[in-house]
Amino acid sequence: MRIAILETGRPPARLSHFPSYAAMSADLLGPGYACAAFDVRAGEWPDPAAHEAFLITGSPAGVYDPLPWIADLVAFLRALPPDRKLVGICFGHQVMAEAFGGRAEKASCGWGLGLHAYDITARAPFMDAAAHIAVPVSHQDQVTVPPPGARVLAGSAFTPYGVLEYADRAALSCQCHPEFRPDYARALTRNHGAALRDPALMERALASLEAPHDSARLGGWIRRFLAA
Numbered sequence: 414m415r416i417a418i419l420e421t422g423r424p425p426a427r428l429s430h431f432p433s434y435a436a437m438s439a440d441l442l443g444p445g446y447a448c449a450a451f452d453v454r455a456g457e458w459p460d461p462a463a464h465e466a467f468l469i470t471g472s473p474a475g476v477y478d479p480l481p482w483i484a485d486l487v488a489f490l491r492a493l494p495p496d497r498k499l500v501g502i503c504f505g506h507q508v509m510a511e512a513f514g515g516r517a518e519k520a521s522c523g524w525g526l527g528l529h530a531y532d533i534t535a536r537a538p539f540m541d542a543a544a545h546i547a548v549p550v551s552h553q554d555q556v557t558v559p560p561p562g563a564r565v566l567a568g569s570a571f572t573p574y575g576v577l578e579y580a581d582r583a584a585l586s587c588q589c590h591p592e593f594r595p596d597y598a599r600a601l602t603r604n605h606g607a608a609l610r611d612p613a614l615m616e617r618a619l620a621s622l623e624a625p626h627d628s629a630r631l632g633g634w635i636r637r638f639l640a641a
Contacts, residue, residue: 414466414639416442417459418450419486421504422472428600434470437592438502441632442468442639454482458489466498466639469505471590475554476504476511477518487512498639499579501586506577507554509586513579516558522571524609525550526602527618528626529589531567531575539637540566546627548589549598551605555588576631585638591631595622 420435432440435450442448449464451457459467469490474480490512493499501509507517530547533540546567555572559565562580567587569575576587590598602618609615 414445415447415449415464416466416468416639417464418448419459419467419469419505420450420452421454421470421486421508422474424597424601425473425604427604428597431597431600434592437594437597438468438470441592441628442636443632446639453486453489454480456482458485461493461497464497466500467493468500469502469508471503471505471551474504475517475519476507483508495582497583499582499584500635500639501584502592503552503588503590504554506586506588507556509579509584510556510558510560510563510574510577513560513563513582513584515556515560515563517554517556519553520555520557523553524605524614525552525555525571525588526605526609526614527598527621528624529569529572531569531572531589533567535564535566535578537564537566537578537634537638539641540634541630543627543630546631547624548587548591548626548628548631549593549595549622550589551593551598551601552588585635587631589631591628591635593628595626598622
């Protein structure tokens with residue numbers, strides 16, 4: 414399967430020794446996929462006819478930022494044929510919701526950091542029998558209104574719309590970061606330190622990242638979704 418990874422951000426400069434978000438996403442998918450990265454911030458766009466699936470990475474940007482590439486990305490997503498497989502992670506989740514009739518914004522509950530648990534609220538055929546998943550997160554924004562007809566597959570009191578399956582198109586998105594390895598999640602959390610103004614939040618987040626996580630499980634769901 415040929416997958417276009419729409420790169421909407423990269424690790425902060427202080428963490429540039431880590432792989433790019435496009436590379437992390439390709440690693441999450443594993444072998445068997447022909448992945449090509451496109452830096453949409455620089456005006457790089459794939460030919461929709463040349464790819465069977467598209468994955469949108471995370472980004473430090475917000476969907477509400479007045480950046481031309483974000484408007485271009487929304488237009489690109491809306492123009493995709495509905496049978497093209499589409500996956501969004503964090504910012505990708507938020508911009509997909511915006512593109513298809515929902516809303517994402519800065520959350521009133523503040524920063525989501527560390528390992529967050531989502532309860533499974535509906536079960537798609539590509540999922541297993543897990544009752545909940547715990548996956549690293551790093552976000553201030555989140556989906557506050559899901560698109561019409563979208564089904565909430567997983568969420569929490571902090572993030573009610575944590576994983577969405579979309580109506581009338583082959584699309585799946587998640588607020589969490591299954592592509593983040595724990596070492597990167599810890600480094601990114603520490604990098605947020607000065608902006609948090611809450612040392613206790615950072616310490617709780619770092620401590621939570623020592624627990625077992627379900628990134629591989631969520632990655633498996635994404636792969637089975639793509640294969641369906």
